Amino acid sequence: MPPRSPALRAVEPDASTGDTKARLLDAVVRLFAERGFHATSMRAITQLAGTSVSAANYHFGSKEELLRAALVRRTKPLNDARLEALAEAEAEAKGGTEGIRAIVRAYILPLLVAGSGIAEGAGSRRSLAVRLYVDPPEIVRGTQQEIFAPVNKRFNDALQRAAGDVDPKALDVALKLSLGVALHSIGGHLVWPTPEEDPSGSVKEKMIDGMVAFAAAGIIALLDLESAGETASGGSQK
Amino acid sequence: MPPRSPALRAVEPDASTGDTKARLLDAVVRLFAERGFHATSMRAITQLAGTSVSAANYHFGSKEELLRAALVRRTKPLNDARLEALAEAEAEAKGGTEGIRAIVRAYILPLLVAGSGIAEGAGSRRSLAVRLYVDPPEIVRGTQQEIFAPVNKRFNDALQRAAGDVDPKALDVALKLSLGVALHSIGGHLVWPTPEEDPSGSVKEKMIDGMVAFAAAGIIALLDLESAGETASGGSQK
DNA sequence: GTCTATATGTTGATAGAC
DNA sequence: GTCTATCAACATATAGAC
Structure with missing residues (x-):
């Protein structure tokens, strides 16, 4: 061999x-x-x-060091996957709205695959990411930031480019809310179909598309509203 | 006296x-x-x-009964406030997009007030709602569902009416994702201004408006995408 | 490297005086 | 109703044999 x-x-x-x-x-x-x-x-x-x-x-x-080791082992490939997906999305260089959607997908999809059971079909499994996000033992809080902060910054920059010239603070909030959408989805509160129920994976695909659409539309709406408030000209929607 | x-x-x-x-x-x-x-x-x-x-x-x-008692005491007024706000939003009977935004606001705002410190200015306080949502001791899971399920159903129905005729399943997902947005916001990951930093409350208002806009736009986008997939006609956006 | 045995502290819950 | 004192079970971490 x-x-x-x-x-x-x-x-x-x-x-x-x-x-x-x-x-x-x-x-x-x-x-x-x-x-x-x-x-x-x-x-x-x-x-x-x-x-x-x-x-x-x-x-x-110690117990805490054990958790820390597990954390970095899990998040490293996750973040690598997200950065790789982001690079691909940027290489395709789509326009504003489409570009944002592509970036959001790169941000969310690897989280979904790694965090929820959607890859292997364990519908109700809980995610370590969710756990650590809301239940951070004191010791890992630093590690957590250290691991995710650079990735978030990368995505923030990418969105900044794709969205044109927007308030960085609003964009930061928008990205955080998108993360909330993604984490919520893998927190065990959305029911993902098992491979038996969804052999072609089309239902799953549709859910993912819906989630990405949700987050992307949210980002756009939030940024629109922000810039509308600052430039005193109406947003693009109603 | x-x-x-x-x-x-x-x-x-x-x-x-x-x-x-x-x-x-x-x-x-x-x-x-x-x-x-x-x-x-x-x-x-x-x-x-x-x-x-x-x-x-x-x-x-017991400890678990103590938690349960605290849970119902906290969630009862929260849910009452949400239902009351919903009734008001429905009484004004706005059109589709505006109506959805009003419903979302009724859903989210009381949660924000009760859960985060935005009412009393405790910027980084953690929320019991968030905690219980991701860390439910086995015993309170039932209670939790029992308390929130009727309220969610009410909002689901309201959205169903406001959004016209949409796939109930998609709407359920959309509402859940909105909840994710709200919970994330009070989970300690969004920085709310203190009353000193924001005496007029305008910054806070703006954040709330942004969040509501985010969630409402997300819901609309998700439903659009769903119906577009089913009726084979394009959505309203792009 | 992995085990058994143990040290040392904390937990939730109860018994019983007041 | 509220306390002090106590219980058995559990926790994390370590010592030392192999």
Whole structure:
């Protein structure tokens, strides 16, 4: 069997010290996403991972460090995917409204794929992203910002270019609200179809299109309203 | 001193057995909103309320029942305010787009006032609503649905009327996404100005207008896109 | 590296005096 | 109704054998 390509191997979890670390990280992601930080005990984690509490502490030092490690492992590929999608969207260089929609899609879609079960069909699974967004243990708040801030800035800049000349502050709010839409969607409150119910994936596609349309229209409306208030000329809508 | 009017007394917390119960409920709301259910101990609650763990258990029986009591006390006036605002919005009976915007405002604004600190200026306070939405202890899930489901249904019906004839399923999704926008806004990720920074309240007003515009435009776009897909005729935008 | 055993603290809930 | 004192169960983290 030939050695796997670097592209494939890069997707694999870090298995440099056996797979105990990897199994622990998987278990942590699952349990933290489902129950939150404080409701998840080291016993539950290590039991699910098939190892012991001391092994976990040997590898990660503490419960909070364990969560932090799981966080960066999960968000790194997510953010890479978002940035890649953004680069593609910008390369196509569509006009104003279409351009914004493309950027929003790049922002939201990887989150949906990684966060909700829409990729593998686990309809009601909870997302680590949602958890960490509203339930940030004190220690990871910094990490969280550190990880997401640059990506958000990139998208902010892209939107700034696509939307013409808009109030940066309003744009920041608009992007945050879009994130709210996306997070809400993977927070377990939207019912995604299972692969059995939706073999062609068309229902799923439609939901995603609807969500992107929702967020993009929201952004446009918010920016319109803002600039209307500042330039004292009417917005483009009603 | 004359007896207070019933209207005034109705606003007060239930003080039939002294105000220990009320103080406990206040403390619970604050701590649960800030830290979540599992991270809040009975000791922390009772200490903040200036009483003892046993007193709390005497009045409420358990930690979960205490949370449940706090939940209904908080959400009842919130939902009443939303329904009242909806009735007013419907009485004015505006046309399609304007009507939708009015309904969305009725849906969102009371949530903002009650949930975020925008009423009293506590800019970064966390909301119990947000907490319970993503971190529902198993026991309160039922209560939560029981409390919010009727209100959501009312708004759903109102939107159905205002939007003409749209796919009920799409409308349900659209309303849920609007809720995501609102909850995100009070989840501590939007920076609200303090009364000192914004004495006239105009900045705050503008943010609220922007949010309502965002959500309303999102709903319209989502419904347009849905009906466009079904009737095979283009939507109203682009 | 992984385990068993244990240290040390905190949790939710209760018993019983007042 | 409210307190102090106490319970058993659970938490995280560590020590030390292998």
